[in-house]
Amino acid sequence: VKYVLLFCGTDEDAAAFAALSEVELKERYALVGRWFAEHRSRIGASNQLQGPETATSVRFGPTGPGVVTDGPFLEGKEQIGGYAEIDVTDLDQALEIARTWPGRGTVEIRPVITSR
Amino acid sequence: MAGSWHGGDSSGHNVAVTTATEETLTALFREESGRLTASLVRVLGDFAVAEEVVADALMLAWRRWPVDGIPGNAAGWLWTVARRRAVDQVRRDTRYVGKLALLAAATPEQAEPADEDDRLRLLFTCCHPALSHEAQVALTLRTVCGLTPAQIAGAFLVSESAIVQRLTRARRKIATAGIPYRVPDVDHLAERLDAVLAVVYLLFNGLPHEHRRQCAAAGLDRGCRVARDVARSAYAHRAGGAGTARADPAAPCPRRRTV
Numbered sequence: 001v002k003y004v005l006l007f008c009g010t011d012e013d014a015a016a017f018a019a020l021s022e023v024e025l026k027e028r029y030a031l032v033g034r035w036f037a038e039h040r041s042r043i044g045a046s047n048q049l050q051g052p053e054t055a056t057s058v059r060f061g062p063t064g065p066g067v068v069t070d071g072p073f074l075e076g077k078e079q080i081g082g083y084a085e086i087d088v089t090d091l092d093q094a095l096e097i098a099r100t101w102p103g104r105g106t107v108e109i110r111p112v113i114t115s116r
Numbered sequence: 117m118a119g120s121w122h123g124g125d126s127s128g129h130n131v132a133v134t135t136a137t138e139e140t141l142t143a144l145f146r147e148e149s150g151r152l153t154a155s156l157v158r159v160l161g162d163f164a165v166a167e168e169v170v171a172d173a174l175m176l177a178w179r180r181w182p183v184d185g186i187p188g189n190a191a192g193w194l195w196t197v198a199r200r201r202a203v204d205q206v207r208r209d210t211r212y213v214g215k216l217a218l219l220a221a222a223t224p225e226q227a228e229p230a231d232e233d234d235r236l237r238l239l240f241t242c243c244h245p246a247l248s249h250e251a252q253v254a255l256t257l258r259t260v261c262g263l264t265p266a267q268i269a270g271a272f273l274v275s276e277s278a279i280v281q282r283l284t285r286a287r288r289k290i291a292t293a294g295i296p297y298r299v300p301d302v303d304h305l306a307e308r309l310d311a312v313l314a315v316v317y318l319l320f321n322g323l324p325h326e327h328r329r330q331c332a333a334a335g336l337d338r339g340c341r342v343a344r345d346v347a348r349s350a351y352a353h354r355a356g357g358a359g360t361a362r363a364d365p366a367a368p369c370p371r372r373r374t375v
Contacts, residue, residue, distance in 0.1 A: 001294040090296040091246055092304075111293050 002044075002112035003094045007082040009105030014051070014079060016104075031102035039086070039097050046084035081105065085112070137182050145174050148191055149262035152198050154234035157241075157259075157297060160202060163287040167259065169201035170194075235260065237297050243311040244295045251286035256315050258283055 009017070020028060036043060055072035072079065081103075088094050091109070098107040149170050156166035173194045187193045242255040257263040257271075265283065269276040289295065300308045 003294075089294075091244075091294045092296050092300070094294070095246075109293075 001090060001094075002085060002087050002114055003091075004110050004112055005084045005086060005094070005098055005101070006080050006108040006110065007048075007084075007101070007103055007105060008078055008080050008108055010077045011079070012077075013105040014081070028102070035100060035102050036084075038100075042086045042088055042097065044085035044087060046082070048082035049080065052079045078106075137186075140186070141178065141181060144186070144190060145177070146262040148194050149174060150235055150238070150260045151191070152194060153259045153262075154238040155195075156198060156202060157238060158234050160206070161297065163255075163259065163290055164284075165202065165205050167287075169198045169205060172201045173198035233299070236299055239312060240299050240308060241290065241295060241297050243308070243315050244290075245308070245311055246293060246295055247286055247289060249311075249314065251282055251289075252311060252315050253318055254279055254282045255286045256319075261319070 017028075036046070052072040052074075055070075057069050057071060057073050058066035059069060060066045074080070086094060086097060088097070091111075094109050098109055101107050152170045152173070153163075153166050156169065157163055160166055176197055177190075177194060181187075239256065239260050242259060243252045247255065254268055257268045258265065263271070265279045266276050268274075269279045272279075299305075
């Protein structure tokens, strides 16, 4: 089964991340790098995203053209910082990988719709 | 187990049978429905279809047996009917092509030895942490204990449609999110056991009297089995006694939660 892991966090998580010292940041990235290396065989496309302040959205109403707005779709305190596609046998295996995520915040696991 | 239970609740069934037969049937159905569902979920990997064909088989028995008498091998009879219905269902849906051979090969005799494991797997799947506590409880009562949505609704003073919806959503999540059908390995058993115990505990304390005995027996039965398995695995893995202690059915259960 293919899943996408969405690496999410609240504004507080983002603030805590931004407050990391250079050394701490290096350590964090090292941990994350190790995590990706460890699960390399299961991970497909993955990327870290620029912050929500860089987001642009095209919103579609029931009819008519989309309207371009500044800002992310998720308007609350949550934001998505990155994603990784994984290919595993079941949710338990996905959970096992997600549990070891060193980036803190919240990891949302979503199954990918695959054509039969 | 059959015939030893006297809290028969026949509401929702309009078939006229004698009281004694009705009680025997209700008890028998409760026992067999969990067993059958568990085996069919293993073969089909689909809760909805498994429950549907089991319901069909029980319905047929409910009509036939008061007239024809209960067959000597009641479990085998039900299994044969349910399997036949499952084959029909599977033929209609190309997604299940690979399951046909499995179904054809699955005889009650072969299903029997794996039976207890199947039901234990079913219990762990129903109580997977990816499902809400409410969904876990409803699904366990439906599939492991064989209560009808109406009975579950009555027990928790919720509307039947709400329970049906809860069950549908839970089954869909199991299928689409890829929640596996198995007992977790020893490394994860302890953390998964809490949810199972919370549900089993609710079977003891949160249900009206007439359902309690049946469900508690079913839950405790599986609970003891988990305890034995954990003890065995823990010993084999030299993982110490932590897992064993938590699996002790006599140990204090998690605090009661409402549904």
